[in-house]
Amino acid sequence: MPDVIVRKMIYSVEEIFHEGGPRPEKSLRRAAALAIIENPFSGRYESEIQGFMEDLKPLGLSMAQRLLDMLGGADQIEGYGKGAMIGEGGELEHGALWHAPGGYAMRQVLANSNAIVPSCKKVTGVGGRLDVPITHINASYVRSHFDSMEVGSNDTPRTNEMVLALVMSTGARIHDRAGGLAVADIIGKDGLR
Structure with a gap:
């Protein structure tokens, strides 16, 4: 498989203190890491692409x-998600290589x-944006953690590039009150409850 050629990395942190309601004791922080890489399959159909997943692991x-360093360590993380944007010379399946x-x-x-990491992907032009879904790290049914973080950059992805995104958060939506499974009630064995 081809080498991973990174053009640039983008890191960002949001800190949310309130959404118009009372200020909670603890702010919510969300962070994103984006890698803008060359798409080695751009401009052609390639039947064997799975090997590139191994190359993307490091x-x-x-x-x-x-992301852990930006948010203060693993003990701070309660939510996560991932996504990919593929430049116009690629195909949606190239973004699927980021799943694993x-x-x-x-x-x-x-x-x-224990919870599966939620994901999204799309083919887009330069300046594309992606709403990366976020769910709780141990129980996908924890409704308070259903969230997203918008990511993107004004010069990505170019036609022959992919934008690979990881997102983590430190907690629930800042004023969550939509019910559902509470964090205190997580069993954490099946990744759902």
Whole structure:
């Protein structure tokens, strides 16, 4: 498989203090790590692409560790998600190659995460934006953690590029009150409840 050629990395942190309601004791922080890489399959159909997932694993681990560092360590993380944007010369399936390297990287650095990492992907032009879904790291049914973080950059993805995204958060939506399974009631064995 081809080498992973990174053009640039983008890191960002949001800190939310309130959404118009009372200020909670603890703010919500969400962080994103984006890798803008060359799409080695751009401009042509390639039947065998799975090997590139193995090549992406070190990048995924590096991005996941950077998110932990930005948010204060694994014990601070309650939510996560991943996504990919593919430049116009590629296809949606190229973004699917991020599922395993991105998701397993976050689960590896968190150690205590049973829920599947939610994901989204799309083919887009330069300046595309992506709403990366976020759910609780141990129980996908925890409604308070259903969230997203918008990511993107004004010069990505170029036609022959992919934008690979990882997102982590430190808690529930700042004024969550939509009910559902509470964090205190998580069993954490099946990744759902």
